[in-house]
Amino acid sequence: MRVVFVHGACVRDGSWWWHRTAELLQERGVLSATSALPSCGETGLPEDAAAVRQVGPGLPEDVAAVRQVLLDTDEPTVVVAHSYGGIVVSEAAEGVGSVRHLLLVSSYLPEVGQSLSEFGDGGPAPFLDVDPGTGTFGVRPELLVDTFLHDCDPEDQAQAADHLARQSVRVIGEPVKAAAWQRVPSTYLVCAQDRGTPPHLQREYARRAGDVVELDAGHHPFLSRAAAVRDLVLSL
Template identity: 80%
Template sequence: MATRVVFVHGACVRDGSWWWRRTAELLRERGVPSVAPELPSCGEAGQPVDADGPGLPEDVAAVRRLLLADNEPTVVVAHSYGGIVTAEAAAGIGSVRHLLLVSSYLPEVGQSLSDFGDDGPAPFLDVDPASGTFGVRPELLVDTFLQDCDPEDKEQAEHHLARQSVRVTAQPVGAAAWQQVPSTYLVCAQDGGTPPGRQRDFARRAGGIVELDAGHHPFLSRPAAVRDLLLSL
């Protein structure tokens, strides 16, 4: 049983602890602490988010610093884009005992986020070439990503969106932690952002696959199920 959980949030959001809070509370009740590092490419380090701002290397460094700061056994939960960050950030760190990929990616060395997408941006994304940033279209947020969440979370989620440096989509990872560390993929069968069929394709690289009847954020909509899965790891 891991002593702590590290939650790495996805693209175009900030305040990972807000997205993670419902599962974090249930884990605390079982004596399991958790933490959600900030990602500079989403503006969480105070640096401007633009074409020249922080990208994937800075996100990797931020997560890696947190993982190295404590030698307690750790499970890393990587959500969506967080799987790209975690692939490099968790590599070669002995305290990391398991990776849980939630509607996420397991990139090979040299692959980037764009290798897992279609030719153009998804319809729920707003890409601004002038500023070098992209973000979720607020009017599509709930129907795409939060349809199974509580009304309170649906109402508050927009305030936790962020513009993100578009650089992260093309920057390749320099390591693939999932090749070294046991990994489990959580397929979100009602996800409107990453189709379940695509997730099942991505999941083939993982050591284990679990499927949950949930949308893109099961740690909000099905926190007890996510807690139980983590406790089983």
């Protein structure tokens, strides 16, 4: 069994975001892999205005990148997707026989044709900075810790800003073409202290999942409650 981690929006270096949980899993003999998301600039493409807005990578490129990782081996796999990562995985995991379970962390289970823009409470997120000129959006650095990392170790809080990324706004409105969670067993992890995705919205999204687990944690439980996330993954 292996685990594939898919990070959320506006960050890069997935191996850093998942490192605390990945290390605990490795101690139990479970190896993991992370996938880069091209829309977050992780493929080395330029982030200037023309490149991002006109020909820059979006959801289809993210799907292709994650799908390639899933197809790297036929070893039975648990996919752990965080936040926006659930949008990507919904399509990327479709028809991949090695994927045995989807774990969605403060995330989404979109129907075919739905996009990221259809989730939320209808208002603009105050912690995001959208730049129409460059066609990108990102987390406001001054709100990063209080919104997303308030329950994390100070060391992780200090390092997290170095792993933020501007992301193409294309991903907000592009619809998914498949809904793997309809055919693959799924578990939704509700983060009850999340200040980024309100818990009441998570519980609404979680209704589509096969199972629901609730954890007293913020938006990144794989950093703040790594042992609990490890145990949940192992139980799957």
